Amino acid sequence: MLATTLSGAQLFRWVTAQVAAPLADSGAAASIFLILMTNPTASGATPSAPPQDWRTFIPKSITVIAQEGYSLAKLRADAVAGLTVAIVAAPLAMAIAIASGVTPAQGLITAVVAGFLISALGGSRFQIGGPTGAFIVVVYGVVHQYGYDGLALATMMAGAILVVAGLLRVGTWIKYIPEPVVTGFTAGIAVIIFTSQIRDLLGLSMQEVPADFIEKIAAFWAARETVAAPAIAVAAGALAVILLINRHLPRWPGMLIAVAGATLAVWALDLPVETIGTRFGADAATTLPPFAVPEISVARMQLLLPSALTIAFLAGVESLLSAMVADGMTGRRHRSNCEIVAQGVANLVSPLFGGISATGAIARTATNIRAGAQTPIAGMFHSLYLLIFVLGAGPLLAYVPLAALAAVLTVVAWNMSEQERFRHLLRGLSGDRAVLLATFLLTVLVDLTMAIEVGVVLAAIIFMHRMAEASAVERGVSLIERDQDDFAQAGREAYQARAELPAGVESFELRGPLFFGAASRLIDALEAAFPPPRAFVLRFRDVPMADASGVNAVERFLKRCESHGVHVVFCELRPGVHAVLRKLHVLERVEEAASYEDAITVAAVAAERR
Secondary structure, eight states: OOOOOOOOOHHHHHHHOOOOOOGGGGHHHHHHHHHHHTTTTTTTTTTTSOOOOGGGGOOHHHHHHHOOOBBBBHHHHHHHHHHHHHHHHHHHHHHHHHHHHHHHHHHHHHHHHHHHHHHHHHHSOOOOEEEOOGHHHHHHHHHHHHHHHHHHHHHHHHHHHHHHHHHHHGGGGGGGGHHHHHHHHHHHHHHHHHHHHTTHHHHHOEEEESSSHHHHHHHHHHHHGGHEEEEHHHHHHHHHHHHHHHHHTTTTTTTHHHHHHHHHHHHTTTTOOHHHHHHHHHTTTTOOOOOOOOOOOOHHHHHHHHHHHHHHHHHHHHHHHHHHHHHHSSSSOOHHHHHHHHHHHHHHHGGTTTTOOOEOOHHHHHHHHHOOOOOHHHHHHHHHHHHHHHHHHHHGGGBBHHHHHHHHHHHHHHHHHHEEEEEEETTTTTTHHHHHHHHHHHHHTTTTTHHHHHHHHHHHHHHHHHHHHHHHOSSSSSSSSOOOOTTOOHHHHHHHHHTTOOOOOEEEEEEEBBBBHHHHHHHHHHHHHOOOOOOEEEEEEEEEBHHHHHHHHHHHHHHHHHHHEEEEEESOHHHHHHHHHHHOOOOGGGESSSSSHHHHHHHHHHHHHH
């Protein structure tokens, strides 16, 4: 019998004791380790002290239950949420696998194995892992050039890189990747995903689709005489169903309904449309890949290193973006380095079972939250449901038309394109526009790895140029904030002003350039004021410049404030920063004040009204 509520503290102590006990025989150091594990307040630590480093790597699946317990109500909520996500994940996993050049069963087993490990070991409470559209380009390229065995080795190498990166706390630095780079390569991947589906959308008769973008378009044009009307009808019908359900019944599994409906239509009407069974064989979705270790050699590892680095980069960025979306939807906080380690373990293990590269999936994570998930156990349920689905309904998957799965990936590509954000950046600063277009065009026309490298380097050069210009005009503001003299009058005045804030008002002063790493500082400022204030003052007097990434951080901060009902006032904006915020339409969402004193007065009035 499952107890109604487990004792969180007892469970935490038991788990940590089991981990630490085997080390107790290794001497004094291990004994100290054991004491710290079973008694967090030992060695003079207090409950309010910063957590020790090792605790930041304890999975959320353990810490959530240890701190909150686990009741039958939470179990039911997680089970329902897991089933909801599994319904959404099944057609996506198959479609992404086919587009990546592998079998549908390999996509499903990836969602099962990697999805379970990401939820069990990760640092995000709601993260759902599995194959994602971001990997299609690189996975297809590796499979096309080196075969699946090469992909398996590259994915395992990427997993090892991620584990090391997480342990070295590199996850904390991923937030410094410029926004135009992320948007550029994401939009580029979306274009490549869509073009890779043209064959199935139009029912073209082609032996093989080239990997190169230009050659692919030329091959489609050469095969234009083989366009099949039934395939177009199935794809258009599936696409219409998905769009209509997403618009009018957003809680319904539109993709699964569209694929199931298309499958029934093709079977009932005996339409001449290519299916999973006709292309991959009747057992393609039912026969699970065997356990196998890829061929490992130094020469192969050197050959596959660029692909492994790209997979690791995409897995790290995509998973942390997904975790940040989950934080924004729920108000929770993820642990980036623990999440990176979990992604690494998942990518190390998944290829052993025939899987492909995996990471956190933003859409599935959002579905998990909307479905009422309470803990990471929901993600584990999602993987178990998928395994049952494969074993039980596998034979029916052979009848799924590829045109319907192409419609699913068309929607995925559109959602990935971030077309609103893309247009927003195009209307912004010229430097950000150059980084965006360079990354986008290189992703589509050349190579994803080169696109990321060129985008990051170009963004760094533009950032240094902006800082040089800002330093030439504004003195006394540095990129690195220096320690201050406690006897300095300016520091004491700021502290006293902080103590004199009106009731319900909080303030935060930004120092240095408003660039890539500003997001966490702003979010931390809001969460440090708990319960949330009624009005918030942001002081910009020591901000010499701002770019698109920094402005995006401000927009996320404002969205968080709006969800809490917090009134925001900006003050002491320098001309250059003011111009950037105005151009990107940020100032329309806040009040402005010329001085800090005026801002406090405005905020106090707003706080009294709320």
